[in-house]
Amino acid sequence: MFRLEVRTSTPAWFNLALPLLAIGATLVLCSGLIALAGAGVLEAYGVMFTASLGDSYAITETMVRAAPMIFTGLAVAVAFRAKFWNIGAEGQLLAGAVASCFVGAIPMPGPLAMVLMAVAGAAAGAAVALVPATLRVKFKVDDVVSSLLLNSVIYYALMALIEGPWKDTFSGYPISPPIEDSANFPVLLEGTRLHLGVVVALIAAPLIWFLIVRTTLGFRIRVTGENPEAARYGGINVERVLLSTALLSGALAGLAGVGEVGGVHFQVMSDISPGYGYSGIVVAMLARLNPLGVVPAAIFLAAVMTGAEAMSRATGVPAFLSDVIQGTALLAMLVALLFTAYRIRRVGAVR
């Protein structure tokens, strides 16, 4: 018989081993579904791998997809550290996209436009995140519910915008007017879509790590998340920390939207995000809320998404498998996290 026993400390190598374990378990579990869909498991995973990481072009495509999830992953990681349950990265991303598209459509010098797009997008995301945080701080409204519901509000507001004032009068499609060409983020590698925003995302991760680990704000975020009562007695203004966290988290999610507008789509449409905000939760959990871990976790999910499309074309397994893998990875990681707090012991060894 086996049972769980509480641990007092977690070995450092767990940080690496657990996500790998979770990913391994996910691939094993999902292979059953692939087989069910009538395809060869190894073949399907093989196609997924080649299509997402097999050559340099595939790698750039995966990175382009990873960038928004790095931002939303950071947004969620920061928020969850403070136990501000921000499930609203999706809505904050959309708000960021709309704001940056609005700014990007105004004629001005390119570099200035890009900076202002980022500022506007971050501000919009932050403003949206402030809503659930304020509701929680002032009225004790559950932030999970309010931030989640706000996603729909923002989504339908976006739809109203592109079906209404922004609607393309020429084609009649529900898409916004494009941003100025000069505002398009520069492409870093000829012949690929690898844009400046990807690099910004890669730089953001260590910056946020530094903020969490080395600044007083980061300290207050961590303490508030772990024990708000001790924080309050220790002279930390818990409400202010929660609001600051929300601003930071929302701004990061907003930047995910900025990157999609400035570097990938150059306009806003209804499906500008295939759920990058929700994937951010998976990314943050796989990373164990460590900002540095967000980068590999986002790249993994991006590879799954890119790979799943190719696999679907090659083997006929529905591309929905990508969603299943994401969901399974989240569950597997939650189970794996149990092992940071508990160890499994074999019992019956008495005498």
Add this chain to the structure above:
Amino acid sequence: MPTPAPLIEMRGITKSFGAVKANEAVDLSVAPGEILGLLGENGAGKTTLMNVLFGAYAPDAGEILIQGKPVRITSSADALAAGIGMVHQHFHLAPRLTVLENLLIGIPGKAGRIDRAGGLARLAEIGRQHGLTLDPDLAVSALSVGEQQRLEIVKALFRGARLLILDEPTAVLAPTEVDGLFSALRSMAAQGLGIIFISHKLNEVRALTHRCTVLRHGRVAGRVDDPANTTSAAMAQLMCGHEIVPPARGASTPGADVLTLDGISTSQHSGTALRGVSLAVRAGEILGIAGVSGNGQRALAEVISGVRAPDAGQMTIAGQNVSRFSPREVQALGLGRIPEDRMTTGLVTNLPLADSMVLPRIGTAAFSAKGLLKPDAIRAFAEAQIKAYDIRCPGPMTRAGALSGGNLQKALLARELAFDPKVLIVSQPTRGLDIGAARFIHEKFLDMRAKGCGIIVIGEDLEELLVLCDRIAVMYEGRIVGTLDSADATIARLGLMMTGAEGHS
């Protein structure tokens, strides 16, 4: 007391947590009808040993025998089935359910239906036998701590426990409640139950137990066969390996008022509100606040710490009006605080100990500059305090929650005293601490007093207050009913005032 065949016997129990040997080759036995005291310093391994017996931990070696037969206990369900009940320090009750529902949890009903009538009958019977009466229909959240403990005991009896383990049951009780507990335990022992009683209060151990087993560093350091006729000093010596002398409180000449409260009232928020509390602490003085807990002590500590703003009245520190100051602002004026509840309002158990140690002063130049932490300074501070106060832990990066109670208390003390507070507010400073650790803490308070710090000690343990304090104020239902010089105070007089009788000073 004759010794019949042991009810429970533990032989050669060894249990390690990583490098820490919490128990090493421990032998222990309890006879039917016997109350066994289990003594030892903080971290000696008492709780671990009982958790092994109760099936929460699997021992690395050793065996457990019930009435001479070896048994394997691998879960609390096994333990309950074997007739072992345990009352933990932190209760395991469902707060929204009623007393009766809590009793019936996990008890198979008749044909899938809850046997309410049978439950009620048993509850009434247990109440009659041992004086453990409880209202079956009250929700657990409405019970006092003492009543919750009574429910835990009844729960164990309900499931047919023949051995009852109580881990520091008196730490959470008011002195009057202790008497009720003891008479119930004596009545249970008279019926042939075995009882294991853990406590750091040696006078309780001497009054209640028939025999004691003393642990030191995980091993059995000795046994006491006649606790009633053994001095506390002798038991303390067994526990610590050396003599413990109580500190002497020399005379002091108090200076000016460092903290005053004038007509402070709070609104009903959680717990008892304050109703016009006035008091003053002078430099170089220790003021005790005696009272049964739940009479406004919590609100008092919150107001003084700046966590709660009073509705009326004025508070000053060193002459400055601080009634509306935030916790950070009163700290900056030299207020130090050692909370009652180490785990909830004091420390952050999931983060490294060093983080908890610098928490109240993280924004000061000592630990950060321009919003950036100084990790080396933080670490060095924590290391220095660990050394100065002999806090037993692997290092400053240990998770705070892994430390034992005594060591946590030392850490909290260290973090406040390192900054030479002008006023110190302390709640139940030695609750759950062994007498060596308590002695150490008392000494530190007396040192601070000599340095001119004004100290407020909120407590229920009158003996402790009498040893430590220059004056003792008694709190009852949110008011100060009187203040006595400790030279004039006796336990009887304070006890009377704690029930609301007006005192005179």
